Amino acid sequence: MGNTFGQLFRVTTFGESHGGGVGVVIDGCPPNIELSEARIQRELDRRRPGQSKIATQRKEEDRCEILSGVFGGKTLGTPIAILVRNKDARPEDYVEIAEKFRPSHADFTYEAKYGIRNWQGGGRASARETIARVAAGAVAKKVLSVLYAEFEIVAYVTQIHEVVAKINRSTVTGKENIVRCPDSVAAKKMVSLIEEIRDKGDSVGGVIECVVRGIPPGLGEPVFDKLDADLAKAMLSIPATKGFEIGSGFAATRMRGSQHNDPFEMRGGRIRAATNNSGGVQGGISNGEEIYFRVAFKPTATIAHEQKTVTSSRKQTQLAARGRHDPCVLPRAVPIVEAMAALVLCDHALRQRATAIADRGSRISE
């Protein structure tokens, strides 16, 4: 229980890293929207292992198949099921962790919660699970682009360990390099750092920022399903995340109200915020400005160093990771952040439509 996300654009995912496959059922997608496997595959390919020298060298093809909900290239309004088969399983890589709990992994907590776990490659807690999120996110992006002509979502790496990029948030585009950092100077340093860390058998984390443009005022459902609250949940549900901040974020805690407030002004015939410390959300509702937020990722838990741990039979032991792992998950996490943001926004777009009976708000929001 806990594998469904969204109220109206409802996404239910399934699948362990080893077994029949991973996939998703999307219920509530509006009908008559063009959708193809190619469009979904494009996003999956951004997430896929083995894309570059700084990512894991595991080869996973991750071909998606649309099982239902699409007919003649268009959505039917019925559930869209998408399946990606598992391949390249090497169970022998995992024999050791059948018994030993990997530090800062979910092995112990899954065992404690369920009393059983699929120990092959992380099972349900494997990052492979995020394939389903990216597939669903591709559909959400498509719906959002039909609803909002100006819709655009761009995530990128702004920090790896101590390397911090300089990025103009408002002009950044989706053009990507292997580390997915738009500051090419910082990107070069990040790549070197990741290679160095990998060679040491260690790992690093960092920060991903995401900007969303073209969302009109009015999305978000206070007091609990605020747009920023749902974004926070979405981001913290991604493996390896430790923090979320929107707009001014933690920096706001060191500002005074007179510095932080975003004055309103008339611009281009619309009511606009002159500054955007709010990050595009006020009172839990989008205000028509750019929505932007940052997500903290911890260093990958899987490292080649010998680590202290215990076995499921409660014996003290040592463990060093084998197999092929990402020394830094951030580049591959960029499409996942985008996908989760798209799921939140698409769901809220539909929710807002449900109760928007008259042309209310038009005076203001147009």
Add this chain to the structure above:
Amino acid sequence: MGNTFGQLFRVTTFGESHGGGVGVVIDGCPPNIELSEARIQRELDRRRPGQSKIATQRKEEDRCEILSGVFGGKTLGTPIAILVRNKDARPEDYVEIAEKFRPSHADFTYEAKYGIRNWQGGGRASARETIARVAAGAVAKKVLSVLYAEFEIVAYVTQIHEVVAKINRSTVTGKENIVRCPDSVAAKKMVSLIEEIRDKGDSVGGVIECVVRGIPPGLGEPVFDKLDADLAKAMLSIPATKGFEIGSGFAATRMRGSQHNDPFEMRGGRIRAATNNSGGVQGGISNGEEIYFRVAFKPTATIAHEQKTVTSSRKQTQLAARGRHDPCVLPRAVPIVEAMAALVLCDHALRQRATAIADRGSRISE
């Protein structure tokens, strides 16, 4: 839509700052648990305005009434409705904001979303709404203390603007001063700062930290309803919050995996994490260690300074807050953070019970 929180311990809140009152219906509270208005009132009194010289001087008595769901001092298993009547309304304080959108408030976004708003005192977006959260949280705390003998939840202020407290998270207790910061040296500075800022008609923000003890391993429902994801949502749904981090949080982004990982060890006959960068949650599931997280609050949006804004008829104008406001919301937000954390944990406690058929996990988690 968006005023219900939780899956099994379901809380639905209602009420504007002006009108009949604010309240909550709790559906799913287990039966036969002792509950009194006094217990709820105690928590409400911690949130109430007018408690101290650094809080707003508005007098709001905020007396709660249990309307249903309790009989002979015990919960019935039926919905518990709690009502707090509104008092001390001064509509004349709000005439100006009927027309003018307060910067960084929700006036504009509510108008854009709904095409109508109760402009008296913030309406639904008023912090008065959090009364319902605190009342529900008092019930959740009670349930948790019945379920888990060691259960304890303590939130406190760790930072106001540039003043950062030194706090030993693992020994901190619920003993409170007026600024709710357990470091008495820092507390004194914080009080001075808030008074100074208030006298300037300005405002400040800061950070609240929350520690939860006595939660067993196994709470949290991957892959979306992870315990940390639901905590993040809960916190970002509180007015004026801009960020959330759990365990090592954003600091994790500057650590290497070999520093960050929490090794497992046998301690006291149980499997324990030797360090706790994870913040008590791994793979979205509690691991039996202390759960701790931090929440960033922006400076109060209501300030006495003249600010640029526009009217609902799209005219540029100026606005300076009148009335009695908190120059810093953090002291009063402490019980709200605790309440929302309790709601998340209580809901997950019930969810875990639902599927815990056998004594699975006992080998490990006891």
Add this chain to the structure above:
Amino acid sequence: MGNTFGQLFRVTTFGESHGGGVGVVIDGCPPNIELSEARIQRELDRRRPGQSKIATQRKEEDRCEILSGVFGGKTLGTPIAILVRNKDARPEDYVEIAEKFRPSHADFTYEAKYGIRNWQGGGRASARETIARVAAGAVAKKVLSVLYAEFEIVAYVTQIHEVVAKINRSTVTGKENIVRCPDSVAAKKMVSLIEEIRDKGDSVGGVIECVVRGIPPGLGEPVFDKLDADLAKAMLSIPATKGFEIGSGFAATRMRGSQHNDPFEMRGGRIRAATNNSGGVQGGISNGEEIYFRVAFKPTATIAHEQKTVTSSRKQTQLAARGRHDPCVLPRAVPIVEAMAALVLCDHALRQRATAIADRGSRISE
């Protein structure tokens, strides 16, 4: 858990027959819709005890108060809380049933489920709970009449015990007599029968039919939240109901397909069903024809006869009802049936709006 109804037009009720009151929180009501206490009161007055000689003579005023969600006579889009205080409590009427389980009441099952119950007058299982449904239904009716110009809902008694009315479903209006049966000849017989039964200390049941007009094609969400499935649930959630049938209902089981099928034809420029055995719903989706269904009510469980039962301490005993009860609940249940039908339809109306992106279906459904 189980006191919330609806996905988008979400209704959460609370309250026992004795205690602070009964009420409802409606979350998801569209904003800017005119709503007054008077409108809600009108429906409550149809449900109220003491209306006529054939209903219970208990005097319950049942005055409603809107606590939130309405401002200046219009809905705000925020939760609408409505409270009806309890009055006229006579706990002494109930002392006996604190110990004895009334046959075919919910005393035993509540005790078995919760281990505690409010034994005063039925507690949560009292028909008094339906006040909240009727109040919410009044709001739903209002929303539906804003959405659909031709919307009309009429329920009426078609059978009391062996007395069966003759009613032309398609012309029947909401004009009501005390037994709420539009066939005046049958109505007279029903009133006599109820009086006779009441004098014998016994009770009778019967059938209520409900017709809904003006619902366009397209409401209903297969495969589980079919319109007829949600109507069935709504009706069976009303106290004392034992059955539900839509359109041809159980009579369909004795027809052949060639008799039962509803041929399509062009009429008035629209695609219409020539007959309406389907009852206005096909494949779980409204087809634009009249929606009609019937609900079976058992005889009131409370009777003055001596009945065999047991005590909560498991002793065999006898029980005869005291107090003032309805010998037949159907007349007062008519507004409840309408209310629950309105809740289902209003919820589905909003759900359909959420995904109706283009003017799809217009070719057909207009």
Add this chain to the structure above:
Amino acid sequence: MGNTFGQLFRVTTFGESHGGGVGVVIDGCPPNIELSEARIQRELDRRRPGQSKIATQRKEEDRCEILSGVFGGKTLGTPIAILVRNKDARPEDYVEIAEKFRPSHADFTYEAKYGIRNWQGGGRASARETIARVAAGAVAKKVLSVLYAEFEIVAYVTQIHEVVAKINRSTVTGKENIVRCPDSVAAKKMVSLIEEIRDKGDSVGGVIECVVRGIPPGLGEPVFDKLDADLAKAMLSIPATKGFEIGSGFAATRMRGSQHNDPFEMRGGRIRAATNNSGGVQGGISNGEEIYFRVAFKPTATIAHEQKTVTSSRKQTQLAARGRHDPCVLPRAVPIVEAMAALVLCDHALRQRATAIADRGSRISE
């Protein structure tokens, strides 16, 4: 939206009759329960076409594959995805209905709702969708049998058109003949009738009764998610159903309270109902007696007769079904009724566990 059923044992289905396949994701299944494809297949085989001379002669193998959630023959507590591929497609059978709306089918309403439909063989409205229900029901039955040692569920045909069987509900077992009617005399007549009707190109409906044994007191969540209300919804969500009644059902409307009430008595050391007009549910909560209910099925809409209808371009036309169809769906619907009942009961079993903190009720319900 509407393809998920259940609150804790959550079932999400997908799939059209033509396309990649039909399937289900079950989220919330308790871990550590033995589960195999063979067990699911056994139930699917009862639903499968081509089983007997009175069912459609379409050959559909309907082999299920468990994609996730099971490891080493046991459930993991993670989502269980089950896929059944589509086979035996004959799109040429459906060319005509791409344009013509079949009377009393869902062609028109799907087109009106979504503006698009998969016209091949009924698409999502095809009875093939029920494969997913039966697969999920097999899992639910397994969980229920682990929870309740005495659990047993038996559905059977009690009426086909005018042929009514005589069945002792309390002794009936799951032994099945081709028409799935335990009264062998009636069964023979039913088979003859169905063959005769089939040869005439017509169809018939009937009634299925379902008995559930071994459910303890306490399942059901008033006031909306009553056990009987959820059963009603479950049954009316099955294609071709027109009515539902529990216990005395519509017959109750002709009884007096003194006849209908079920007196309580001590029997076998437990509190028992002496009669069972309630059908095992009182106040929406199971009372420990047999739960039994009946479901009305209309005659199959697909008949070989020429019928009047219109085209999607609004032309009057004629239509006669081609292809291979069931003249009577009831025998194949029996496992579907059982499956849906099992889903309701399993969900309520988990819901009851969630809040059953102490050994409350033990005094009474044991």
